[in-house]
Amino acid sequence: MSDRLFGCALRLLAGCYAGLVALPLLALLLHATPATLAAALRSPVVWQAVGLSLLTATAATLLVVAGALPLAWLLTRQVTRWRGLLTTLLELPAALPPAVAGLGLLLAFGRYQLLGPWLTRCGLPPVALTPAAVVLAQMLVAGPLFLRAARAALEAVPPRVLQASAVLGAGEATTFRRIVLPLARPGLLGGALVTWARALGELGATLLFAGNLPGWTQTMPSAIFVTWQVDRTAAVSLSVLLLLLSAGALLLARRCAGEVL
């Protein structure tokens, strides 16, 4: 009897939660008809936003991988007392409200803030309110997802394999390239895809740090944010596109990790 009750409670709670997740997605899909989607796809503003989003999210993901993969490896290899604190600090931007991340970026890279004057002296153009700012915002907010995935993937490489490689005379560089990377590849790829999907959806930090200009810094989320009050059809069409792209990336990520679809 108590087991049956437990089973019922499990199913009820799980059903409620799944419904909560599924309903908004369903509502968006129901709101968009093929005709409105096609109309949205013919609008140049939508294409500009889609193009800019794909470009910036890909750039942000590649740059995150370039920096966070070495970082994850160092954190895995070196056991220091500060590792826990350091990891928390590095993962913090993912937990912060994106607007806070955007404000931090403005105060760090702004023309008259921390680094800005120095960048100007080096002859560099301003960072804020440019596509570069879009990429930086996405990196800051989405990067922790890759760092976490990369650490898990690298830590799963058995130390015995590394020792065997060293015994056989391979240096650290060779071991990393020939042993660690191939073994960690599924986890790293999966992490990169999740990071890409998060970068694609970034809004708060982008609005604050990069602004919003069609064809320059307006990503899909910012286009949705600015147009939804006046042109709900366009906003819903863009949302559905974003939904499909993210779903594709997440499915692919599961596939990379070797999970059943």
Add this chain to the structure above:
Amino acid sequence: MTGRRLVVTGSLAVLAGCARPELPAPAAVAPVTLQVFAAASLREVVPALSAAYSQAEPGVTLLANYAGSQDLVAQVQAGASADVFLSANRDHPQKLADAGLVAPPVVFALNQVAIAATPRNQRVRSYRDLLQPGTRLVICAEEVPAGKYAGQWLAKLPSAEAATLRERVVSAEASVDGVLHKVRLGEADAGLAYRTDVRRGGLRDVPLPPGTAISASYAASTVTAAPHAAEAAAFLTWLRGPAAGQVLRDAGFELPAP
């Protein structure tokens, strides 16, 4: 958040009631909190209006929610609990009035489009400086009233200059707050906002070319489904009276002809 707070206060009240059954009944006139949905460009003047109104009507407190007027329209459409809607234009509340969501809007204040230059550099000292290559200009998106007024202003300029200015735009923000924020930090050299914004701290007022003034009308309406309809109507009557007019003029607004 408010809901939770209500629940918490409610539970505390119940608990207090349990502990002290001899608690006197609340006074006959309960204090009323009016929810005022106000355009972002009213952010500075609404607290002053609120202070003045609390002297006229001690039992009524104003609780303001600021956003771009187009955001507020969407919030009212979505059924947000509001008593009064103060929009930075007439079209937005008119749209809601046509749908029966608010009473017909009444203009209560006027403003002017203005160029706000950053205090961080001297790049923009006159209108001509805006046309220089490399000048970074921010405006509001065309969905926002301030963006519409900016478009009207550009349309009054020679078309070649308007085209150049459009090239100088580095961001089209979702509210005047966004424009002012970026100009104050110096990320933009100048922005298009309202005269009342430029008057307050720090920003430099750059005169518009002669003959290109654009007037902005602020319209007030009571929300049809207002929780405090009578108090909302009383506030609107006060808003068009001499006491509110003085507060609005002090903040740099003009008043409509009576």
